[in-house]
Amino acid sequence: MSRKKKPLPLLENVTIADCAAEGKALARVDDLVVFVPFCVPGDVVDIQLRKKKHSYAEGEVARFIKKSDVRQEPMCQHFGICGGCKWQILPYSEQLKMKQKQVVDQLRRIGKIELPEISPILGSKQTREYRNKLEFGCSNKKWRTREEFAKLSEEEFQEQEGAIGFHITGAFDKILPIEKCHLMHPLHNEIRNSIRDFAYSTGMTFFDLRNQHGLLRDIMIRNSNTEEWMVLVQFHFDEQGDEEKAMALMQHIADTFPQISSLLWVDNQKCNDTFGDLELNLYKGNDHIYELMEDLKFKVGPKSFYQTNVQAQ
Numbered sequence: 001m002s003r004k005k006k007p008l009p010l011l012e013n014v015t016i017a018d019c020a021a022e023g024k025a026l027a028r029v030d031d032l033v034v035f036v037p038f039c040v041p042g043d044v045v046d047i048q049l050r051k052k053k054h055s056y057a058e059g060e061v062a063r064f065i066k067k068s069d070v071r072q073e074p075m076c077q078h079f080g081i082c083g084g085c086k087w088q089i090l091p092y093s094e095q096l097k098m099k100q101k102q103v104v105d106q107l108r109r110i111g112k113i114e115l116p117e118i119s120p121i122l123g124s125k126q127t128r129e130y131r132n133k134l135e136f137g138c139s140n141k142k143w144r145t146r147e148e149f150a151k152l153s154e155e156e157f158q159e160q161e162g163a164i165g166f167h168i169t170g171a172f173d174k175i176l177p178i179e180k181c182h183l184m185h186p187l188h189n190e191i192r193n194s195i196r197d198f199a200y201s202t203g204m205t206f207f208d209l210r211n212q213h214g215l216l217r218d219i220m221i222r223n224s225n226t227e228e229w230m231v232l233v234q235f236h237f238d239e240q241g242d243e244e245k246a247m248a249l250m251q252h253i254a255d256t257f258p259q260i261s262s263l264l265w266v267d268n269q270k271c272n273d274t275f276g277d278l279e280l281n282l283y284k285g286n287d288h289i290y291e292l293m294e295d296l297k298f299k300v301g302p303k304s305f306y307q308t309n310v311q312a313q
Contacts, residue, residue: 008049023086042068139175162206228289230262
């Protein structure tokens with residue numbers, strides 16, 4: 001005879017005390033440390049516990065009673081669902097203080113290292129559109145919010161619409177469709193959304209990670225401070241005619257975005273999206289772009305590692 005687990009409690013009128021690692025905030029209830037996402041110090045909330053251990057618990061906000069004076073509105077429409085940029089609700093100046101406090105705490109309290117007086121972290125002048133590389137997954141399983149599910153008809157519920165965006169934490173085969181990301185130059189949003197619209201209009205299939213089929217698999221976009229652009233599209237050829245469909249998409253990209261100086265593609269038949277061991281195909285332009293750093297010039301290829309935040313200096 002199975003025993004049902006006892007429901008975890010709702011903690012009421014809890015004040016968020018501090019920031020923690022991995023984009024979480026921290027509260028203390030009696031002797032219990034509780035980690036909660038999407039909060040900032042000073043928030044007063046009701047917390048529904050989701051996991052409880054001996055000395056700590058994890059939960060989520062059931063209700064905001066009072067929002068902190070420190071809190072700010074997130075800039076991104078995908079905040080709270082997308083797995084990135086977890087501190088948009090905390091001003092950048094406060095983020096720097098929080099990060100410095102965590103580093104010092106790790107070294108002094110946990111590492112038992114005697115440190116001299118620490119100078120404040122030097123912040124970046126640029127806090128948006130600073131990355132030079134992003135990768136977007138393509139999936140036949142589109143992640144929908146509770147609100148979106150509530151509006152679906154039964155027919156729409158059964159359909160699996162393709163999506164291009166970021167993987168959802170805890171759901172490796174589902175993709176949150178991204179309309180606008182603020183991490184990179186606005187052109188990368190135009191490129192990604194144009195690829196999506198072309199795929200929809202031509203009936204192109206999106207990759208099914210569980211069953212390993214579907215044509216459109218992954219997109220990598222790079223840009224550089226020399227104003228060059230690189231796009232690499234990963235396909236998964238399943239059947240006759242797939243390569244022709246893929247090349248139609250590549251031509252669409254080339255025609256629509258003449259700014260792209262390095263346009264590449266690859267047929268990836270592996271079980272993961274890594275392409276370091278695969279031979280890439282050049283569709284247009286060069287197989288590299290250039291980055292400048294002071295008096296140095298770096299040749300960056302699709303498999304190169306190069307610091308992604310050079311624009312933030």
